[in-house]
Amino acid sequence: MVKISILVFLHLVADFLLQGSYFSKLKATKITYLLLHVLIYTLLFVILSPLLLSLTFTQGLIFSGINGGIHLVVDFLTSKLKQKFWQKNESIYVAIITLDALIHIAVLIATYIYIFPEAFNTILNLGT
Numbered sequence: 001m002v003k004i005s006i007l008v009f010l011h012l013v014a015d016f017l018l019q020g021s022y023f024s025k026l027k028a029t030k031i032t033y034l035l036l037h038v039l040i041y042t043l044l045f046v047i048l049s050p051l052l053l054s055l056t057f058t059q060g061l062i063f064s065g066i067n068g069g070i071h072l073v074v075d076f077l078t079s080k081l082k083q084k085f086w087q088k089n090e091s092i093y094v095a096i097i098t099l100d101a102l103i104h105i106a107v108l109i110a111t112y113i114y115i116f117p118e119a120f121n122t123i124l125n126l127g128t
Contacts, residue, residue, distance in 0.1 A: 003053055003112070004109055006052045006053060007053075007105065007108045007109055007112060008041075008105055010044065010048055010049070010052070010108075011101075011104055011105055011108055012043060013044065014040065014041040014044040014045065015041060015071075015101070015104060018040050018041070018044065019037055019040070023037065024079075027075065027079055028079035028080065028082060028083040029083065032071050034072070034076060034079065035072070035077060035118065037075065038071055038072045038075065039068075039070055041068060041071055042064050042065065042067070042068030042071070043064075044063035045060070045062040045063065045068070046060055046066060047060055049063055049064055053112070056117070059115070059116070062115065063111060063112065063115055063116075066111055066115070067107060067108055067111055069109075071104060071107075074100060074103050074104060074107070075100070078096055078097075078099070078103075079099040081096045082096050082100075
């Protein structure tokens with residue numbers, strides 16, 4: 001459970017705290033900003049996942065690279081949807097933001113468990 005909390009925390013820092021609303025709007029219209037956002041997101045995971053998730057540097061690099069690639073695809077799609085509904089339908093806009101975050105967190109957890117199956121047992125046993 002602790003590792004899931006760490007994954008959620010890392011995602012919140014990388015996806016929200018390191019990206020303001022201004023940057024979020026730019027990435028919907030300019031691929032350069034989307035790529036920069038994903039680079040920052042991925043680098044945070046490259047640096048912190050070995051330290052906080054008990055991974056080797058190589059494992060952290062693989063985990064971060066996979067999640068960075070998936071993050072790029074998800075953000076590309078959801079940014080287009082957010083742009084479409086921005087200032088037109090607030091409830092759909094908020095739903096898209098929520099769905100985006102849930103997809104990212106689900107992917108982080110799923111890839112962590114898939115790549116490191118021993119982590120699944122740790123999570124089930126509520127250990128470390």
